[in-house]
Amino acid sequence: MLDRTDTRVQTTLKTGWKLLGTIRPRSVGEIPAGQNWALGCETLCRDYIYWDTYKDYVVPLGIRTIRLQGGWAKTEKVQGVYDFAWLDYVIDDALSKGLEIWLETDYGNPIYEGAGTADLGAGFPTSEVGLAAWDRWVEALATRNRDKVKKWAMWNEPDIGASKTPRMIAEFNMRTAEIIKRVIPDARIGALSLARIDPKYLDACLKVIAEAGRLDLFEWVIYHGYTKNPDDAYANVEKMKEVVAKYEPRLKMWQGENGCPSERATKFALSGHDWSELTQAKWNTRRMLGDLGHDSISSVFTICDFDHTGREINRKGLLKINHKRSLAKVKMAYYAVQNVVSIFDNNLVRQKDCSCTIHCEQPITWFAYRNETIGSDVLVFWNGATFPRDDNHTLPATITVEGGEYSDPVWVDLISGRIHEIPEDCKALAGGKMILERIPTYDSPVVIADRNLVLK
Numbered sequence: 372m373l374d375r376t377d378t379r380v381q382t383t384l385k386t387g388w389k390l391l392g393t394i395r396p397r398s399v400g401e402i403p404a405g406q407n408w409a410l411g412c413e414t415l416c417r418d419y420i421y422w423d424t425y426k427d428y429v430v431p432l433g434i435r436t437i438r439l440q441g442g443w444a445k446t447e448k449v450q451g452v453y454d455f456a457w458l459d460y461v462i463d464d465a466l467s468k469g470l471e472i473w474l475e476t477d478y479g480n481p482i483y484e485g486a487g488t489a490d491l492g493a494g495f496p497t498s499e500v501g502l503a504a505w506d507r508w509v510e511a512l513a514t515r516n517r518d519k520v521k522k523w524a525m526w527n528e529p530d531i532g533a534s535k536t537p538r539m540i541a542e543f544n545m546r547t548a549e550i551i552k553r554v555i556p557d558a559r560i561g562a563l564s565l566a567r568i569d570p571k572y573l574d575a576c577l578k579v580i581a582e583a584g585r586l587d588l589f590e591w592v593i594y595h596g597y598t599k600n601p602d603d604a605y606a607n608v609e610k611m612k613e614v615v616a617k618y619e620p621r622l623k624m625w626q627g628e629n630g631c632p633s634e635r636a637t638k639f640a641l642s643g644h645d646w647s648e649l650t651q652a653k654w655n656t657r658r659m660l661g662d663l664g665h666d667s668i669s670s671v672f673t674i675c676d677f678d679h680t681g682r683e684i685n686r687k688g689l690l691k692i693n694h695k696r697s698l699a700k701v702k703m704a705y706y707a708v709q710n711v712v713s714i715f716d717n718n719l720v721r722q723k724d725c726s727c728t729i730h731c732e733q734p735i736t737w738f739a740y741r742n743e744t745i746g747s748d749v750l751v752f753w754n755g756a757t758f759p760r761d762d763n764h765t766l767p768a769t770i771t772v773e774g775g776e777y778s779d780p781v782w783v784d785l786i787s788g789r790i791h792e793i794p795e796d797c798k799a800l801a802g803g804k805m806i807l808e809r810i811p812t813y814d815s816p817v818v819i820a821d822r823n824l825v826l827k
Contacts, residue, residue: 372701373431380706380787382649384763386811391781392826394788396706397713399430399469405717407663409473410434411628411673415461416442416478417489420677422461424698425690429470429674432689432705433712436471436522438627438670443508444480444489450504453511462519474516475524475564476509476547492532495543502546509547513554522559523551524593524627528566537572540565541579548588561591561625568596570610577618586619591668593627597640601629601658602736602755605665612666626662630672630687631655633702638682645761651687652707652786653759653815657736659711660751660816664721664738671708703786710788714818714825718742719749725775731768731812741776742824748775750819751785754812765811770819772805780805783818783825790826793819 377393410432414420416439429437439461447453462472477495479487485498486505496505525547529540540563548560563576573592580586592615598604608624615622631654636642646654655671662669676688678695689705690698725739729752736755741748750772777800782791799806807819818825 372698373428374701374706380703382763382787384765384784384787384813386782386791388782388791388794391790391792391822393790394710394713394783394825395827396431396709397433399433399435402433402435402712402716403718404435406435406712407668407715407717408434408659408712409436409438409625409627409668409670411630411670412437413440413673414677414679415457416440416445417680418445418695419679420675420692420695422464424692424696425675426464426468428690428701428705429465430468432674432709434671434708435469436473437465437674438473438475438524440475440477440527441512442489443478443505444482446512447480447504447508448482450482453508455512455515459515462516466519471522472516472520473522473524474512474520475527476512476551477526480504480508491528494532494535495526495529506546506550509550510554513551513558517555521555521557522561523548524561525564527564527628528595529564530572531566537575538579541576545580545583545585545588549585552588559590560588561593561627562589562622564593564595564627566595568594568604568607568611570607570614573611574614577614581618586622589622591623591625593625595626595628597629599641599644600755600758601654601661605661608665608667624665624667625670626658626667627670628672629658629670631658631704632686633688633691633704634686636683636686639679639685639687647761648703649786650759650761651702652704655704656707656711656785656816657753657755657759659708660715660738661736661755663715666721706788707786710785711816714749714783714785714820715740718744722748726773727775728771729768729812732766735768735812739772739775745824746776747821747824748772748777749824750775751816752812752819753816754814757814759814763813763815765813767809768812770805770807770810774803775805777805777819777821779822780807780819781822781825782810783820785816785818790822
């Protein structure tokens with residue numbers, strides 16, 4: 372069902388400018404390693420969705436790192452007997468496709484008293500028996516994957532559901548990470564995986580790890596945190612970065628789970644709002660590029676809708692399902708994420724000191740980048756004043772960039788991937804200064820870049 376034509380996404384957005392072409396998607400094998408992106412392939416551990424339902428759509432999306440969950444309860448159904456066949460199948464197939472695994476250690480296991488359940492929010496093991504069984508499973512999981520998995524994450528969202536204090540979470544993180552490091556000394560581990568974007572809560576967790584002298588176990592600090600307007604998250608993200616730097620500047624930030632439904636939901640994050648495929652695509656691209664602009668690795672949640680047994684289908688997927696083994700369609704957000712990934716690879720370096728002003732009726736969020744290889748700049752911007760709207764109303768802006776490397780700038784819509792020529796009477800390039808007038812802006816990311824960078 373993957374549409375590879377130039378008209379794969381059609382919206383009501385109109386510029387009146389000449390259409391030059393459409394972004395050419397790049398699959399995983401065409402993009403250099405070391406991306407800023409990760410892709411959610413979660414809930415396989417609870418059979419809410421199946422790898423075979425969507426596996427053929429992962430590589431064409433272009434994101435190399437995929438998030439999987441270890442699934443203790445699915446692996447150990449009889450005490451002391453591990454059956455990793457289901458996880459081996461997924462990991463081996465993903466590796467054969469050129470993907471990289473980011474493996475999360477969760478959830479609990481009801482066959483042990485005090486070991487929690489397989490449900491999100493049920494809480495990690497607390498009993499002596501449960502913790503000992505957890506330790507054995509983590510060691511078995513790491514041993515099984517020592518040559519396959521180098522990126523690891525801790526228990527998902529331990530700060531929701533069953534009550535856990537920051538100390539309990541920190542100590543459980545250290546306990547788990549120490550086992551993984553003992554088995555895989557060069558493992559790269561993300562700490563905490565907190566549901567919230569709360570600087571004080573993060574501080575309380577990191578303080579415990581710092582006092583134990585075990586910050587060396589971790590490479591990343593992982594957080595989630597859903598906001599109706601994706602731009603609203605970053606005030607707290609910046610404060611969280613300050614907290615992390617206080618304890619260990621070496622640690623990097625990783626937004627580990629964020630996505631938006633493509634329709635109204637009654638449960639789960641961002642429920643109770645009339646989302647659409649268009650607003651989902653806007654939300655996801657704003658989150659990705661906001662994360663990139665704030666120096667956080669960005670994870671897209673999730674590749675495919677999943678049927679949360681006993682609740683409802685979670686429609687945050689880039690692919691829509693009829694049911695667990697049947698896809699209904701490829702959503703607009705899939706192609707929009709594909710467009711972002713195709714342009715924003717590791718050849719782009721953020722220009723933190725870029726001299727740029729954008730004058731518009733509403734405040735505009737923007738970030739500047741430079742492709743050092745070819746000496747060409749990229750500017751991305753959107754109206755971040757509100758949550759994404761289900762229309763494509765634009766406002767004109769005047770953009771001034773001094774010292775940038777632009778010789779033949781074009782205007783690119785990241786939702787549709789369409790590349791438009793900027794009329795001559797709207798642009799002035801002289802003396803290292805670019806002035807663009809009457810440039811359409813809206814509540815979704817738009818790129819200004821040289822033609823040869825985006826039109827291939």
